[in-house]
Amino acid sequence: MRELAERLVAWGKADGADEIEVSVVEGREFSVDVRRGRIENLVEAGSRVLGLRVIKDKRTAVAGSSDLEPGTLRRLVRNAVRRAELAEPDEFAGLAPLTPSTVDAAALRLHDPEVPALDPKTMIGLALETERIALADRRITNSHGASFSSDDAAVFLANSNGFSGGFSGTYCGLGVGLQAGGTNDRVEDSWYSSKRFFRELASPEDVAKKAVERTVRQLRPRKVRTKNVPVVFDPTMTSWVMGFLFSCVAGTSVYQKASFLSEKLGERIGNPLVHVVDDALIPGELGSRPFDSDGVPCRRTVVVDKGVLRNFLCNVYAARKLRLQTTGNADGGGVSPHNFSLAPGKSTPEEIVRSVKEGLLLTRTLGHGLNSVTGDISRGAFGLWIENGEIAYPVSEITISGNLGALLQGIEMVGNDLEFLSPVAGPTIKVAGMTVAGE
Amino acid sequence: MLPYIDHFGLSAEDLRTTLVFALSKGGDFAEVFLEYRAYDYILMEDDIIKETAESIGIGMGIRVLAGDQTGFGYTNDLSLEKVQRAALTAAAIAKGKYRGAAFRLRERTLRKDVARVIRPAHASGIAKKIALVREAYGAARYFDPRIAKVKSSLQDSIQYVTIANSEGLLVRDVRPMVRLTCVVIAEKDGRREFGYWGGGGRVGLEYFRDVLTPGKIGAEAAAEAVLLLDAVDAPAGEMPIVLSPGHSGVLIHEAVGHLLEADFNRKKTSVFWNKMGKKVGTDQVTIYDDPTIPASRGSYNVDDEGTAPRRTLLIEKGVVAGLLQDKLSARLMKRPLTGHGRRQDYSHWPVPRMANTYIDRGEYDPAEILASVKKGFYVDSLQGGQVEDSGKFTFSVSLGHLIEDGKLTAPVRQATLIGTNIDILKRLVCVGSDLAFGLQTGTCSKEGQDVPVNDGCPTIKISRMTVGGRR
Numbered sequence: 069m070r071e072l073a074e075r076l077v078a079w080g081k082a083d084g085a086d087e088i089e090v091s092v093v094e095g096r097e098f099s100v101d102v103r104r105g106r107i108e109n110l111v112e113a114g115s116r117v118l119g120l121r122v123i124k125d126k127r128t129a130v131a132g133s134s135d136l137e138p139g140t141l142r143r144l145v146r147n148a149v150r151r152a153e154l155a156e157p158d159e160f161a162g163l164a165p166l167t168p169s170t171v172d173a174a175a176l177r178l179h180d181p182e183v184p185a186l187d188p189k190t191m192i193g194l195a196l197e198t199e200r201i202a203l204a205d206r207r208i209t210n211s212h213g214a215s216f217s218s219d220d221a222a223v224f225l226a227n228s229n230g231f232s233g234g235f236s237g238t239y240c241g242l243g244v245g246l247q248a249g250g251t252n253d254r255v256e257d258s259w260y261s262s263k264r265f266f267r268e269l270a271s272p273e274d275v276a277k278k279a280v281e282r283t284v285r286q287l288r289p290r291k292v293r294t295k296n297v298p299v300v301f302d303p304t305m306t307s308w309v310m311g312f313l314f315s316c317v318a319g320t321s322v323y324q325k326a327s328f329l330s331e332k333l334g335e336r337i338g339n340p341l342v343h344v345v346d347d348a349l350i351p352g353e354l355g356s357r358p359f360d361s362d363g364v365p366c367r368r369t370v371v372v373d374k375g376v377l378r379n380f381l382c383n384v385y386a387a388r389k390l391r392l393q394t395t396g397n398a399d400g401g402g403v404s405p406h407n408f409s410l411a412p413g414k415s416t417p418e419e420i421v422r423s424v425k426e427g428l429l430l431t432r433t434l435g436h437g438l439n440s441v442t443g444d445i446s447r448g449a450f451g452l453w454i455e456n457g458e459i460a461y462p463v464s465e466i467t468i469s470g471n472l473g474a475l476l477q478g479i480e481m482v483g484n485d486l487e488f489l490s491p492v493a494g495p496t497i498k499v500a501g502m503t504v505a506g507e
Numbered sequence: 508m509l510p511y512i513d514h515f516g517l518s519a520e521d522l523r524t525t526l527v528f529a530l531s532k533g534g535d536f537a538e539v540f541l542e543y544r545a546y547d548y549i550l551m552e553d554d555i556i557k558e559t560a561e562s563i564g565i566g567m568g569i570r571v572l573a574g575d576q577t578g579f580g581y582t583n584d585l586s587l588e589k590v591q592r593a594a595l596t597a598a599a600i601a602k603g604k605y606r607g608a609a610f611r612l613r614e615r616t617l618r619k620d621v622a623r624v625i626r627p628a629h630a631s632g633i634a635k636k637i638a639l640v641r642e643a644y645g646a647a648r649y650f651d652p653r654i655a656k657v658k659s660s661l662q663d664s665i666q667y668v669t670i671a672n673s674e675g676l677l678v679r680d681v682r683p684m685v686r687l688t689c690v691v692i693a694e695k696d697g698r699r700e701f702g703y704w705g706g707g708g709r710v711g712l713e714y715f716r717d718v719l720t721p722g723k724i725g726a727e728a729a730a731e732a733v734l735l736l737d738a739v740d741a742p743a744g745e746m747p748i749v750l751s752p753g754h755s756g757v758l759i760h761e762a763v764g765h766l767l768e769a770d771f772n773r774k775k776t777s778v779f780w781n782k783m784g785k786k787v788g789t790d791q792v793t794i795y796d797d798p799t800i801p802a803s804r805g806s807y808n809v810d811d812e813g814t815a816p817r818r819t820l821l822i823e824k825g826v827v828a829g830l831l832q833d834k835l836s837a838r839l840m841k842r843p844l845t846g847h848g849r850r851q852d853y854s855h856w857p858v859p860r861m862a863n864t865y866i867d868r869g870e871y872d873p874a875e876i877l878a879s880v881k882k883g884f885y886v887d888s889l890q891g892g893q894v895e896d897s898g899k900f901t902f903s904v905s906l907g908h909l910i911e912d913g914k915l916t917a918p919v920r921q922a923t924l925i926g927t928n929i930d931i932l933k934r935l936v937c938v939g940s941d942l943a944f945g946l947q948t949g950t951c952s953k954e955g956q957d958v959p960v961n962d963g964c965p966t967i968k969i970s971r972m973t974v975g976g977r978r
Contacts, residue, residue, distance in 0.1 A: 103774070106575070106576065109577045110578050110579065113582065113854065114582060115566070115581070128557065128559075129558065129561075130560040133563040133565075134564050135565040136583075140563065147561060148561070151559050151633065154559060155558060156555035157555070210775060212774075212776060247776060252929075254897040256896060324692075326692065434893050434895065434901045436891050436892070437901070437921070444920070444921040446923040447975070448893075448900075449925075465926065467743075468975070469922075470977070505973060
């Protein structure tokens, strides 16, 4: 991979590019879906893909290919250099200067040698076992199936400023989707675990029990009248809000004025309980990385400090546009989160529910309904109605709406239950008041 | 038909022996899907042509069916050795010995083309494409002084597929596609709003001269953003809804289309699985999916399993009449194929998918429908939606209007509509005569696979639906 990437960098320079960067990704995947005790799908495959970017006279062209024939690649590089002349000069274009890395990739624990060595029988067995445990519960009436998947991928990046480096990472995941109720009053939900290290993956029992609990608690839902009430977000829902916040603090959205937070750097955007961090250096987590796709070392960045917006997450390009420093979040042409989370607080999830006189415990949403330009949130919702600090009954066919700015100001309690199921996460939170629309 | 260019270097005999390898463990069906796709992309932002891109995807997916089980492998190294290794990987789903009879591949030649292309956009000069992107950008940028930001882009692709299977099928298809879109942000007194418009389909660049000009795309996107600057928050609660003709078809796509995909019915996870032949909606509701509409983004000559598609009746006057089938579900359910087996690319196996889904024209005059609503909500444009098998679905309205005394009044921003499909079909009380199709820029996601689709719909009225607004 190193040889291929460096050869393309040399071709680009020879063709007249001022700057060129080349990335190569090589991966192997295995996945199995089982349903009602039988294998439904079994996949095993390998793939390679290459991407490059050339800059000539501040003009940019990019190219990508999964055809790695030398003839094809030679032509792609030549075309890109030629095509760069058709773009217009962009004073902000250009590679990152070479910065010596201080990140110890080995200490990040990104690769578990056990994952590529897993026996297909073991992986199939885990999926079957998970579904079996879930279906043994008599309240479960149908299954979307259980899946196990694993992935082992290596990335290599080289550029004409002298950067040349790579790393590999593993991933494995186990999940199950369930339905309960009859044909006309069906409810559904799912649960999963995903980790870089096989040994850290949740057991079939844990995954199945959580999926069953999340599904059956929705049975016999009621509709509620439209009202403004406190809303408790369970961790999956806080993660969803954090994903939306990420898209609003992404430097690429900010310079495009596609974020309602564009002009808010240094200002208070949430109450003092809101502390948001992006940390690529947590060992073993899904969003950890030694360097980004610009070849810049990754780091820990405080995004919101006690309610004050401190940093946007940038690649080199967005940072130049905004006159900021890159935070090492480059991913292809955009930016990606590296363990982006709302820092946990002190309350237990039970304490949070107990504090609500009447309100909604939000467990699932459906649809799109996020507008980063305005911060508006409007989604179909499912959850549990809370009365006098107790879960009273499930509710469905409602929507929640509000605005991310108001939501961050309205966070009254933060739970202690933060766990990374993806590179974006958050604990249970309670938000003062949102519109819940029903009948 | 556009000329077919072979990018794979594998002979019919290579494909046949690969299929035999795939069946070596006793599978009852094997299929090879070879794909070469080339894309071009041009982006204009910050008043400059910022970037151009070219990308190439090549690979082969091989699938083996053994009863209701699927073995699948893929590779982007098309050497015969790697291709046959992938075949053996997929073969492992079955546990036995080769039991297929000898078969020969017979090439089926396609005669009619759904594409309306003089010259594929991919083969047109890049300077011409840059000019179109600039034109859309300029029309939006100078539409109004309140326009703060514009992003305009053109993406075109050409896909060459070769499909061969152990039933002896060999078919090749060429699929051109183009899409020009414009995203606009307008700003007034610190408030910002977003507008979007676009067009394209299985057409050539002449479409942007003859059917929909870049100037119109830019102006429509800008007009939507500017209008939203004065929009009010959406109302909250249940009320009558009127959907504008055209891309409100997303409602039909979410509320009905997905749940009539055969796999969800075979697995009995869809609310429709036991409702075939049963009345689920008003007499007004007749729904089709038609992959053969000329020039449309969702159309194709053969599906990704090599089946010639046909217009499929899904709901007839409120009665469930059909399902969208792929080979696996059709075999297991013993139903005829409809040509709706689609996949994102070679690295995914086909599943039943929609193509161009629409609710057929009705008898009502659109003006009469609007006039019948005293107080309600009118949907102008939609961002997209989502459905789960239980029939609960939502879709997001990016621009709407209040209806007061049968007339459109204040523009309304961001709202979500939520409902259960069976309820909505029963409340679909008026269907207009003005059937129209959406923007030709839509993409549908299912099980991690994205495919191009389009939707259509006349003006329709739903007697009651929950609007998730803030007032």
